[in-house]
Amino acid sequence: xxxCCKKQSATPELIPKIALVGNPNVGKSVxxxxxxxxxxxxxxxxxxxxxxxxxxxxxxxRRRVIVDTPGINNLIPMSEDERVTRDILLxxxxxxVIQVCDAKNLRRGLMITLQFAEMEKPVVLVLNMxxxxxxxxxxxxxxxLAQLLKxxxxxxxxxxRKGLDGLGKVLEESCTPQxxxxxxxxxxxxxxxxxxxxxxxxxxxxxxALMLLAGDESLQDWLHCRLNEQxxxxxxxxxxxxxxxxxxLLGFFINQKRLNAVDRILEEVFHKExxxxxxxARALSNVTxxxxxxxxxxLLVLYAIYKWVGDFGAGIGVDFLxxxxxxxxxxxxxxxxxxxxxxxxxxxxxFVGPFGVVTMGLTYAIAIVLPIVGxxxxxFGLLEDSGYLPRLAVMxxxxxxxxxxxxxxxxxxxxxxxxxxxxxxxxxxxETKKERILVTLLLALGVPCSAQIGVMVGMFAGLPVxxxxxxxxxVMGSMIFAGLLASKLxxxxxxxxxxxxxxxxxxxxxxxLIKTLARLEWFLKxxxxxxxxxTFFLFALDRLGLLKALQNTAxxxxxxxxxxxxxxxxxxLLGFLRRDYxxxxxxxxxxxxxxxxxQIVVSLVTIxxxxxxxxxxxxxxxxxxxxxxxxxxxxxxxxxxxxxxxxNFLLRFLGVNL
Numbered sequence: 177x178x179x180c181c182k183k184q185s186a187t188p189e190l191i192p193k194i195a196l197v198g199n200p201n202v203g204k205s206v207x208x209x210x211x212x213x214x215x216x217x218x219x220x221x222x223x224x225x226x227x228x229x230x231x232x233x234x235x236x237x238r239r240r241v242i243v244d245t246p247g248i249n250n251l252i253p254m255s256e257d258e259r260v261t262r263d264i265l266l267x268x269x270x271x272x273v274i275q276v277c278d279a280k281n282l283r284r285g286l287m288i289t290l291q292f293a294e295m296e297k298p299v300v301l302v303l304n305m306x307x308x309x310x311x312x313x314x315x316x317x318x319x320x321l322a323q324l325l326k327x328x329x330x331x332x333x334x335x336x337r338k339g340l341d342g343l344g345k346v347l348e349e350s351c352t353p354q355x356x357x358x359x360x361x362x363x364x365x366x367x368x369x370x371x372x373x374x375x376x377x378x379x380x381x382x383x384x385a386l387m388l389l390a391g392d393e394s395l396q397d398w399l400h401c402r403l404n405e406q407x408x409x410x411x412x413x414x415x416x417x418x419x420x421x422x423x424x425l426l427g428f429f430i431n432q433k434r435l436n437a438v439d440r441i442l443e444e445v446f447h448k449e450x451x452x453x454x455x456x457a458r459a460l461s462n463v464t465x466x467x468x469x470x471x472x473x474x475l476l477v478l479y480a481i482y483k484w485v486g487d488f489g490a491g492i493g494v495d496f497l498x499x500x501x502x503x504x505x506x507x508x509x510x511x512x513x514x515x516x517x518x519x520x521x522x523x524x525x526x527f528v529g530p531f532g533v534v535t536m537g538l539t540y541a542i543a544i545v546l547p548i549v550g551x552x553x554x555x556f557g558l559l560e561d562s563g564y565l566p567r568l569a570v571m572x573x574x575x576x577x578x579x580x581x582x583x584x585x586x587x588x589x590x591x592x593x594x595x596x597x598x599x600x601x602x603x604x605x606x607e608t609k610k611e612r613i614l615v616t617l618l619l620a621l622g623v624p625c626s627a628q629i630g631v632m633v634g635m636f637a638g639l640p641v642x643x644x645x646x647x648x649x650x651v652m653g654s655m656i657f658a659g660l661l662a663s664k665l666x667x668x669x670x671x672x673x674x675x676x677x678x679x680x681x682x683x684x685x686x687x688x689l690i691k692t693l694a695r696l697e698w699f700l701k702x703x704x705x706x707x708x709x710x711t712f713f714l715f716a717l718d719r720l721g722l723l724k725a726l727q728n729t730a731x732x733x734x735x736x737x738x739x740x741x742x743x744x745x746x747x748x749l750l751g752f753l754r755r756d757y758x759x760x761x762x763x764x765x766x767x768x769x770x771x772x773x774x775q776i777v778v779s780l781v782t783i784x785x786x787x788x789x790x791x792x793x794x795x796x797x798x799x800x801x802x803x804x805x806x807x808x809x810x811x812x813x814x815x816x817x818x819x820x821x822x823x824n825f826l827l828r829f830l831g832v833n834l
Contacts, residue, residue: 198276200247235344295380313449390427490634493547537711548630561683782820
């Protein structure tokens with residue numbers, strides 16, 4: 177049987193299943209975490225690469241399976257994520273829904289509620305971010321809204337766990353929203369006609385009929401699995417006939433009728449005060465998204481991060497851990513123990529030699545990288561919680577349009593500043609295949625992850641600002657050039673840019689600390705083993721005499737072309753295992769005075785543009801396929817060397833002094 181015809185298997189033992197559904201960025205994941213705790217499984221939805229999280233909950237003393245669906249703006253999908261959510265709702269006819277809505281944007285949320293009514297889904301409506309709505313002078317009559325829709329309505333502040341306790345009780349009271357927009361007699365007749373052609377036992381026939389009339393092409397597989405060709409042709413004929421009677425697209429007409437129905441509800445339950453206060457906050461919010469006015473703020477933010485990470489993390493933090501903790505305590509103690517227990521030189525060098533797993537692997541990971549990435553994680557958390565990152569996306573939208581991308585592509589790019597591997601996964605939210613390929617390439621090429629940025633900021637701390645500007649100019653210029661080239665070669669159209677800008681908030685210290693600690697835990701679990709593996713790799717190469725041979729072989733490129741010491745070869749090798757490991761090797765060389773200012777800039781440009789780390793490479797294979805992954809690596813590797821070598825020759829030729 178074709179995979180499109182496979183019906184989703186029922187939950188074992190008839191355990192009730194509940195889907196968390198809502199627009200993007202409304203707090204679904206926070207509520208999902210509260211409902212499920214730690215026992216969560218994540219797997220690809222059948223036939224797609226979209227991951228869906230499931231977990232068990234015992235709301236109201238009864239076991240339930242909670243499904244955290246990808247965020248949607250409409251049940252007529254514009255991306256693979258939205259299609260997965262729509263299919264989950266269609267495939268499980270007995271599914272209950274917890275719809276999470278941003279209380280500030282009730283109009284947008286109720287558009288989906290109306291579609292749930294047409295799908296005949298029992299719904300509990302959760303109006304989240306009630307605190308932010310109140311700050312904006314928004315008042316919602318929850319009881320009135322519940323009476324109009326005939327469903328339970330809760331007001332919550334998920335980040336503070338307020339209002340969530342009532343979910344267990346109201347789930348037992350969930351029912352189908354009793355609201356039904358009337359489109360016009362012709363549309364209603366068409367809906368009735370299509371409903372009569374759909375499978376007899378199918379629930380939510382009205383919703384399916386309206387989706388088909390609106391031109392939802394993604395339902396073709398669903399139709400061909402359940403209906404014969406003659407019936408499908410009848411449905412298409414009904415759609416064509418109705419479309420011929422309307423000047424505008426049926427999908428637009430249907431959407432407008434739903435908006436009118438939503439607006440009538442809002443007139444009764446939604447009130448917003450006109451406030452004279454908050455002018456300063458609104459002015460600041462507007463300035464941060466301005467393509468010119470936002471630049472000084474961006475530079476100020478970058479300078480603050482530079483001083484925080486460079487002076488405190490790479491300065492005080494690294495000096496203390498490297499020179500005091502490891503230099504005077506751990507490494508001498510481990511050396512004494514190893515020499516006492518193991519009289520063999522081979523074992524001694526394995527643990528505490530030049531490429532020892534303790535003296536190099538653990539020292540790099542804990543003493544050098546950890547304090548730098550820890551301070552950067554903290555700064556990144558501040559930017560996240562303040563609401564500044566989406567504003568950065570708006571600012572650079574124009575630059576991205578030049579490369580055939582929408583500003584929405586900035587979101588995976590910004591996430592790449594945290595982790596390129598996870599950012600590659602989020603390219604699924606982009607609407608076109610062309611954008612997904614292009615952003616994956618740019619992430620692998622020139623977006624340094626947080627750990628790598630932290631180490632690089634530490635290296636730049638001893639250089640003038642013009643060195644950082646030069647590095648940023650070369651990397652950004654290389655990305656724009658590569659993006660322009662790739663956008664010409666990769667077929668497809670660019671998508672529109674639609675992004676909700678959250679309000680600027682004062683970050684909560686507790687949330688930032690939790691995020692920072694979670695990211696540090698992730699770093700220790702993922703990075704430290706790779707640091708140890710990389711150290712063992714270098715140790716093996718050194719013992720076999722291959723490291724020296726490799727350095728000699730690479731000398732024409734590393735020494736002659738890039739102008740770096742032969743020792744830098746090993747840092748480039750380690751950069752493939754983890755970019756921050758390679759950057760840490762350069763950091764050690766710079767602190768030891770083995771790199772001049774030009775060599776520091778050239779080496780950082782090269783390793784920023786270098787092939788993606790091993791984990792990211794495997795993620796690219798998973799998302800884009802082995803062929804595209806190899807093609808990207810085959811382009812990035814020589815491109816990075818050419819840019820780095822060209823920069824070296826240009827700076828030396830011009831006699832630039834950094």
